[in-house]
Amino acid sequence: MLMCRDLADIASDYIDGELTSRQNLSVKMHLMMCKHCRTFIGNLRASTDLLKVHSSGRENEELIRKIDERVAEALRERKSDGGTRE
Amino acid sequence: MxxxxxxxxxxxxxxxxxxxxxxxxxxxxxxxxxxxxxxxxxxxxxxxxxxxxxxxxxxxxxxxxxxxxxxxxxxxxxxxxxxxxxxxxxxINREVATDFSESLDPELADRFNAKGRWDLPPKLKFHESADTLMENDALSGCLDKHLSALPETQRSALMLYEAHQHKSEDVCNILDISASNLRVLLHRARQKIFLMVETFQETGKC
The missing domain is CATH 1.10.1740.10 (RNA polymerase sigma factor, region 2, helix turn helix motif)
Structure with a gap:
């Protein structure tokens, strides 16, 4: 029988739909009976979603500025080499 | 289609x-x-x-x-x-060292009794949506702090999979790890974030 600890161990696989159908079924059965694990799965899922929202708009401005400069310089060099591409 | x-x-x-x-x-x-x-x-x-x-x-x-x-x-x-x-x-003759042995975070593992049941179950439900939670600047800052404290390997796997929405097989190819090792990295990282949000919700502290 699947214990709470076992469920916690495979919780991410459950969330991502990576379990076999048999494992999936035993997780679902466990969740029906266990309030704590339902809370845990819900919270782990929320934490995962949090990350999607949090990091999607993040950029390293300083790094991007440096890259822009280097790319611009490299593009200029190539153009002045006569290597205009069209 | x-x-x-x-x-x-x-x-x-x-x-x-x-x-x-x-x-x-x-x-x-x-x-x-x-x-x-x-x-x-x-x-x-x-x-x-x-x-x-x-x-x-x-x-x-x-x-x-x-x-x-x-x-x-x-x-x-x-x-x-x-x-x-x-x-x-x-x-420079160096390899990436990563521990893939345990998928359960030690801090979380301690919260189960010998029979494998919750000893210290999650108390609160994270009832707010991710968007609402992220409007909380303190939480957002705390998340930054914890993300940067994650081992590099976990953080990269998490970022590529969640934030940059790569498929598992692409992440495995790019990072040169097996599918099962990716699962371990993702799960370890998510548990850390879970523990962080839980502490933050309970205590208001990072």
Missing amino acids: DTATHPDPQGSLIEDLKRGNSFAYKEAVREYSPGMLAVARFYLDHSSAEEIVQDCWVTVIDAIQKFEGRSGLKTWLHRIVANRCKNKLRS
């Missing part, structure tokens, strides 16, 4: 990059550099990782001419970064 037949929004960006259009480069740099940095950070320390990403963009200017679009632009860029990092590691 014939959505696969054409219009590829990336197609025109790629064409502009091939022509050396500087605006296209600005757009692509902004869009793809955070993911490229996440890849590089899997392999290297922060400053070396930033250097590699910068160098990669310069090589992209020429390499893009040969880009045939078999993979997406993002995956292609991430592979370039990964290959460069691996070369660099080889040249």
Whole structure:
């Protein structure tokens, strides 16, 4: 029988739909009976979603500025080499 | 469904990059550099990782001419970064050391009794949506702090999978890890974030 600890161990696989159908079924059965694990799965899922929202708009401005400069310089060099591409 | 037949929004960006259009480069740099940095950070320390990403963009200017679009632009860029990092590691004779042995976080593992039942169950439900939670600046700052404290390997796996929405097999290819090891990295990282949010909700402290 699947214990709470076992469920916690495979919780991410459950969330991502990576379990076999048999494992999936035993997780679902466990969740029906266990309030704590339902809370845990819900919270782990929320934490995962949090990350999607949090990091999607993040950029390293300083790094991007440096890259822009280097790319611009490299593009200029190539153009002045006569290597205009069209 | 014939959505696969054409219009590829990336197609025109790629064409502009091939022509050396500087605006296209600005757009692509902004869009793809955070993911490229996440890849590089899997392999290297922060400053070396930033250097590699910068160098990669310069090589992209020429390499893009040969880009045939078999993979997406993002995956292609991430592979370039990964290959460069691996070369660099080889040249300094170092390997990425990662522990894939345990998938349960020790702090969480301690919360079960000998029978495997919850001893210290999660008390609160995170009832707010992710968007609402992130409006809380303190929580957002706390998340930053905890993300940067994650082992590089976990953070990169998490970023590529969640934030940059790569498929598992792409993440495995880029980071050169097996599917089961990716699962371990993802699960370990998520548990850390779970524990952080839980502490934050209970105590208001980071």
